[in-house]
Amino acid sequence: MAKVAVSFLLFHMLYWASSNTLVFQPSSIIATGPRITALLLGNLKDVSLNVRTVFTSNLTGSIEPPSCEPEETQWIVTKQLVGTNALQVNLQLNKSLHFCGENETDCCPEPLCVLESLQVSACVENTPKTSLLIQAKIHAHLITTFPGSDNQTVIPNQVYEPLGSCPCDLTAGICDIRCCCDKDCSSEELKLFKSHCFLGPFGGQLPPVPDYHCSAQREDSPDWFPFLCVISPPENNPYLGHFYHGDTIAAKPHPSFQKPVLSAPVFNIYKQGNPIFTSDDQLFTIPQMVNGHCLNNAPVAFLENFSFQCVTVLSSCPNDFPLQTLPSDLSIHVNNGVGGDVTVVVTNEVVKDLNHFLTNAAFESDSDMEHVCDNVTLALDYTFIWKGNNITNINLRHSVGKLTFKGSVELTTRYSAVFVTREPVGESNSGNPGYQLGRPVIAGIENTQHNFSVQRTSINLWKPVRNGLCLTAEKQPVMFAENSTSGCQLFVSLQNLTQCDLLRETVGSLQATLVTATYVAKSGNPNSEIEEDWVKIQFENSPNALGDDEGSCSGIPSHTHIHIWSFVAEMTEGNAQRKIQAIQVRSTLSTWTFDCAGCDVCEDPTEAQLFHITSSVTFSDIPIHTGPPKTRFQINFTEYDCDKNDVCWPQLAFPLTKYYTGEPHSQSLAKGLILVFFFIAASVLGTPWRQIRQAWNSSL
Incomplete structure (x- = not known):
C-alpha cells in the first residue's frame, strides 16, 4: 500500500507540474483536531501562502473568493518542500483546548471550542492561484490542572464494606473518564460525559434493596409480609470482596501503545475472501x-x-x-x-x-x-x-x-x-425459500414454447455514471426490500420538441429497457418450469395528457415506478420467510417545456437543454393474517376472553372445541363423548350410588 500511495502522489505531481498550474490535494478538509496537513502541487516558484477566516453569503450560499490580503488568525502556517513540485502545508492551532478556569483567557469557555471556516490561498505576485477550504470543528480536550500520577487510589479495607464509595475512581487527584462519582472531576469536566456515566455498582450506584428483603418493608406492605420476607445479613452481599484489602500499586514502566509485530498470513488452502499470492509469496x-x-x-x-x-x-x-x-x-x-x-x-x-x-x-x-x-x-x-x-x-x-x-x-x-x-453450478438464488434482504429480485422472460418455462433476468433501475447522461448510464438490479430512486439526464433540443411522437417513442424505449421481464419469482429459489412459483408483472400507464404546444411536448413517460408487495409466508427456525405477492410497473407521464430564459435561446433550433428521466422502486409489506375477525361479542365482552383473563372457562372443554388441532375434530369429539360416558357410568356404579340404593331398599 505504501508503494501505491507513493506512485499515486508522483503521478499527481508530474501531472500538475506539466500543466503549469497549482492545486491543493485535497481541495477541502473537515478538521476535528488542532493540526491540519495538505499538499500543494504544481509550479511552486514564487508561491506564498495566506490564511484568513471566510464566511458563507446569506444570499447566494457561496464562499468568498480567494484573497491574498493578510489577516490575523489563531492558526500558524508552516510549509515544507517534499519534492520538486510538491509542498506540504501545515496548520497549527495557536490556542489551548482546555476548559477555562478563573481569570483565564487562552482557553475554551464551551465544549465546542473552535467552529470556523478557513481559506488557505496560494498566491503568486499577490494574485491568488488556488485555494484550500477548511471547515474546523474542534472540541475542548479533557485536560486537568493536576499533574499526572502513576499511583492508583488507595481503597480502604473492605472486610465489612461491600464496595468503596466510588469504585471507578482509580487514579488519585485525576478525573477518571465516565466516573461521575469521582470527587476530582469539576462541573465542566462532568458535562463532557454526564450522559455516559458508568452504571451499576462500579459507578458508585449500589443496587436497590429487593422488594422481598425484610428491610424493604413499606407502609403499604401487606400484613403477611413479615412472615414471607427474606433476611439477608450484610455478610451475604454478592459484592463483598471487591477491592478487598486495597493498597497502593506502583505502575510498572512498559510501552502501552506499542505496535504489535504482525506476521504474514499463513493458510494452507484458499478460502473465500483470502488474498491470492504469487509464487514468491507476494500479493497478486x-x-x-x-x-x-x-x-x-x-x-x-x-x-x-x-x-x-x-x-x-x-x-x-x-x-x-x-x-x-x-x-x-x-x-x-x-x-x-x-x-x-x-x-x-x-x-x-x-x-x-x-x-x-x-x-x-x-x-x-x-x-x-x-x-x-x-x-x-x-x-x-x-x-x-x-x-x-x-x-x-x-x-x-x-x-x-x-x-x-x-x-x-x-x-x-x-x-x-x-x-x-468447471463444476456444474445451479443458478444464483436470492433466498431459501424466502427472499433475503438486499438480494436481487429474480425476474423472468417467458419462453414461447408449449410448456411453461422462463428465462431468468432482472428488473433494473438507472445507475448514472460519469456525466450522468442516459446515453452513458448503466443499470442496477432491484434489491429486495430496498426502496430506491435514481435517474439520468437527456439532452433535448428545440427541434426535438417539434417532433413529440418521436420524442415520446425514444423516451419510452429507454424506460422499457429497465423492465424487460414478464414474470417475477415469488420466492428466492424458484423453479423455472413451475408456473406457481412466478407472479405476472402488471403494467399500467397513466392517461395521456393532450395538447402539444410550440416548444412543449406532453405525455412523455419520464418516470417509471415499480411497486412490489411482499408478505411473511412462514417462520423457519425463527427467521421470517418473505415472498412477493404482486408487482406493478407504472409509467408516469409529464410535459417537457423548453425554458426560453435568454432572448436568443429559442431562436436557435439546435439549442439543447437537459431533461430528467427517473426510475424508482417501493416495497410494501402485507400484514400477516392472524385468523378470522372477532365477533361483536368478543369485542364488547371480554369476560370469557382467554387472552385478557387469568381464568379461561372455554379452555375447560378445549379438546372438544374447534381450536384443538392435534387431531381431526370428529375423532376428538368421539373420544370426548366416550370419556363422558365412562364418567357417568363410574358415577352411577360407584360407591355413593350403591349406598343410596341400599338405603332406599332398606326403607322399603
Whole structure:
C-alpha cells in the first residue's frame, strides 16, 4: 500500500507540474483536531501562502473568493518542500483546548471550542492561484490542572464494606473518564460525559434493596409480609470482596501503545475472501478502485468478483504500468493454493473503435496529431478457473489500442476479475425459500414454447455514471426490500420538441429497457418450469395528457415506478420467510417545456437543454393474517376472553372445541363423548350410588 500511495502522489505531481498550474490535494478538509496537513502541487516558484477566516453569503450560499490580503488568525502556517513540485502545508492551532478556569483567557469557555471556516490561498505576485477550504470543528480536550500520577487510589479495607464509595475512581487527584462519582472531576469536566456515566455498582450506584428483603418493608406492605420476607445479613452481599484489602500499586514502566509485530498470513488452502499470492509469496494485484481512487496495485481476493473503470487524464503518451505493460508484467506465476503454481495465460486483443474509451479526443490522420501512442492498455479482464479450494487456470484478455490525440484526453480503462468453476453450478438464488434482504429480485422472460418455462433476468433501475447522461448510464438490479430512486439526464433540443411522437417513442424505449421481464419469482429459489412459483408483472400507464404546444411536448413517460408487495409466508427456525405477492410497473407521464430564459435561446433550433428521466422502486409489506375477525361479542365482552383473563372457562372443554388441532375434530369429539360416558357410568356404579340404593331398599 505504501508503494501505491507513493506512485499515486508522483503521478499527481508530474501531472500538475506539466500543466503549469497549482492545486491543493485535497481541495477541502473537515478538521476535528488542532493540526491540519495538505499538499500543494504544481509550479511552486514564487508561491506564498495566506490564511484568513471566510464566511458563507446569506444570499447566494457561496464562499468568498480567494484573497491574498493578510489577516490575523489563531492558526500558524508552516510549509515544507517534499519534492520538486510538491509542498506540504501545515496548520497549527495557536490556542489551548482546555476548559477555562478563573481569570483565564487562552482557553475554551464551551465544549465546542473552535467552529470556523478557513481559506488557505496560494498566491503568486499577490494574485491568488488556488485555494484550500477548511471547515474546523474542534472540541475542548479533557485536560486537568493536576499533574499526572502513576499511583492508583488507595481503597480502604473492605472486610465489612461491600464496595468503596466510588469504585471507578482509580487514579488519585485525576478525573477518571465516565466516573461521575469521582470527587476530582469539576462541573465542566462532568458535562463532557454526564450522559455516559458508568452504571451499576462500579459507578458508585449500589443496587436497590429487593422488594422481598425484610428491610424493604413499606407502609403499604401487606400484613403477611413479615412472615414471607427474606433476611439477608450484610455478610451475604454478592459484592463483598471487591477491592478487598486495597493498597497502593506502583505502575510498572512498559510501552502501552506499542505496535504489535504482525506476521504474514499463513493458510494452507484458499478460502473465500483470502488474498491470492504469487509464487514468491507476494500479493497478486490488479488495478482496482479503492475509496474513489484507482490504485495500480490492489490485492485480489479469492472468489470475489469485481469490475471497475478508471479515468486517467493524459497529456502525453503513458510509459508506466498498467497503461504500458511488458509480457513479464502480465504472465505471472500465481500460487494455486495447494502448493503448486499456475501461470497467467495472456491473450492480446487490438481494439479499433475507441469511442467507449476516449473523451474529448480528435480522430484525424496521424500526421495532424501531437501524440501517437501505440499498444496502450484499454482493459484487463481476468478469468480465474477454480475447483474446490484451489485455482486451476488464469486467463487474461489484454485489450490494447492506438491513441492519437491533441492536447489532453481522458482515457477510461476497464479492469475486471471473474471466478468461474468447471463444476456444474445451479443458478444464483436470492433466498431459501424466502427472499433475503438486499438480494436481487429474480425476474423472468417467458419462453414461447408449449410448456411453461422462463428465462431468468432482472428488473433494473438507472445507475448514472460519469456525466450522468442516459446515453452513458448503466443499470442496477432491484434489491429486495430496498426502496430506491435514481435517474439520468437527456439532452433535448428545440427541434426535438417539434417532433413529440418521436420524442415520446425514444423516451419510452429507454424506460422499457429497465423492465424487460414478464414474470417475477415469488420466492428466492424458484423453479423455472413451475408456473406457481412466478407472479405476472402488471403494467399500467397513466392517461395521456393532450395538447402539444410550440416548444412543449406532453405525455412523455419520464418516470417509471415499480411497486412490489411482499408478505411473511412462514417462520423457519425463527427467521421470517418473505415472498412477493404482486408487482406493478407504472409509467408516469409529464410535459417537457423548453425554458426560453435568454432572448436568443429559442431562436436557435439546435439549442439543447437537459431533461430528467427517473426510475424508482417501493416495497410494501402485507400484514400477516392472524385468523378470522372477532365477533361483536368478543369485542364488547371480554369476560370469557382467554387472552385478557387469568381464568379461561372455554379452555375447560378445549379438546372438544374447534381450536384443538392435534387431531381431526370428529375423532376428538368421539373420544370426548366416550370419556363422558365412562364418567357417568363410574358415577352411577360407584360407591355413593350403591349406598343410596341400599338405603332406599332398606326403607322399603
